[in-house]
Amino acid sequence: MSGRGQWLVGFPFGRKGVSSLPEVLPAGGLIPIPAVHSDPVSRRHLPDHRPPIGQRDTRRERGGQRVVIDGIGFAAIGRLQLLQLLQARAASVDVAPVYRRTVKSLSELAEFDLVVGADGVNSLVRRALAPEFGATVRLLDNRFAWFGTTQRFETLSHTFIETAEGAFNAHHYRYAPDMSTFIVEMSADTFARIGFADMHEAASRQTCERLFAEALGGHALISNNAIWRRFPIVRNARWSHGKHVLIGDALVNENERLQARINQFLDRIEATLKQALRIAATQGDVDAATDAGAHANLLLCYVIGRWQQFGKSGFSRDPMAQWPQQWAILSR
Numbered sequence: 001m002s003g004r005g006q007w008l009v010g011f012p013f014g015r016k017g018v019s020s021l022p023e024v025l026p027a028g029g030l031i032p033i034p035a036v037h038s039d040p041v042s043r044r045h046l047p048d049h050r051p052p053i054g055q056r057d058t059r060r061e062r063g064g065q066r067v068v069i070d071g072i073g074f075a076a077i078g079r080l081q082l083l084q085l086l087q088a089r090a091a092s093v094d095v096a097p098v099y100r101r102t103v104k105s106l107s108e109l110a111e112f113d114l115v116v117g118a119d120g121v122n123s124l125v126r127r128a129l130a131p132e133f134g135a136t137v138r139l140l141d142n143r144f145a146w147f148g149t150t151q152r153f154e155t156l157s158h159t160f161i162e163t164a165e166g167a168f169n170a171h172h173y174r175y176a177p178d179m180s181t182f183i184v185e186m187s188a189d190t191f192a193r194i195g196f197a198d199m200h201e202a203a204s205r206q207t208c209e210r211l212f213a214e215a216l217g218g219h220a221l222i223s224n225n226a227i228w229r230r231f232p233i234v235r236n237a238r239w240s241h242g243k244h245v246l247i248g249d250a251l252v253n254e255n256e257r258l259q260a261r262i263n264q265f266l267d268r269i270e271a272t273l274k275q276a277l278r279i280a281a282t283q284g285d286v287d288a289a290t291d292a293g294a295h296a297n298l299l300l301c302y303v304i305g306r307w308q309q310f311g312k313s314g315f316s317r318d319p320m321a322q323w324p325q326q327w328a329i330l331s332r
């Protein structure tokens with residue numbers, strides 16, 4: 001590259017030579033809400049590889065009835081602490097973020113060879129080049145707001161309540177020994193009936209405290225700019241245009257098709273295993289009488305079972321434990 005490399009706000013992936021990392025906020029200036037991580041890679045960067053804080057079951061309560069859904073594991077960290085870790089990682093690869101600088105127009109970045117739009121869900125880079133990226137943003141109807149509370153929720157759990165205005169849901173999970181996240185959500189109709197749109201932040205918080213008094217057990221809700229949001233679904237037909245690249249929330253956020261894609265991925269692995277077993281049978285590497293379909297399914301179930309054990313153990317149980325002995329059984 002002839003000129004300077006330019007990242008418009010982003011996390012540097014260990015690359016040197018990044019000349020500018022503009023950031024709207026001051027250092028450590030984000031809202032102190034927690035972040036949760038369900039993947040072991042991000043967890044490796046947490047201080048002292050701290051194990052997850054025990055959120056493994058999802059509990060749903062409705063009408064006093066408790067339903068337990070097992071199999072979810074994740075770790076959590078206060079957002080400020082996460083930011084400090086990211087800042088230290090940036091410093092370790094000689095990247096010096098420029099704080100309190102808002103990029104208002106892409107023309108400010110004209111001199112750079114590469115512009116990485118890691119500027120979040122309301123990305124300026126995406127908005128400025130929306131037709132070129134094939135960008136669409138669709139807002140879901142439900143309204144939700146994020147609060148904190150000192151009430152301890154040991155697991156990722158939900159509380160459902162029904163009122164004269166409609167049904168409300170709270171998602172709650174602990175992210176520190178003495179702090180939990182508390183997200184209140186409702187349909188657009190319920191939102192209109194309860195009148196949150198016309199309430200100040202403090203009144204909204206107090207109303208939520210009243211609605212969820214039982215779940216909160218006498219603890220208050222803590223509000224830090226707890227505005228009512230609608231979840232945006234961001235999609236881009238293309239992730240790059242010329243020297244502009246989108247990553248992170250600027251490119252895509254939660255994808256409702258993820259489950260379908262994972263299922264398709266697993267189906268393809270099973271089909272490939274089946275094909276490989278058929279070939280192995282013709283070559284005399286496995287018993288010719290082997291039912292390739294049943295064998296392939298058994299192997300896939302083995303892998304999925306290992307994933308499940310790994311996740312449920314808080315990513316600590318060795319996924320390859322006893323593999324030599326088990327392979328001897330599976331490959332008979």
Ligand SMILES: Cc1cc2nc3c(=O)[nH]c(=O)nc-3n(C[C@H](O)[C@H](O)[C@H](O)COP(=O)(O)OP(=O)(O)OC[C@H]3O[C@@H](n4cnc5c(N)ncnc54)[C@H](O)[C@@H]3O)c2cc1C
Nearest residue numbers: 009022023024034035036101102103118119120124248249
């Ligand atoms: C309330 C809330 C809670 C969440 N909780 C979780 C969670 O627990 N776990 C999880 O995995 N995900 C969570 N998410 C989602 C997660 O925050 C995002 O997926 C993630 O932060 C996306 O990272 P990003 O780097 O793409 O964008 P962002 O984290 O949004 O970073 C974009 C950065 O660009 C800066 N910026 C934007 N525009 C400009 C500009 N014009 N000039 C200069 N700087 C600019 C912003 O200040 C910001 O620092 C949560 C999201 C929200 C809103």
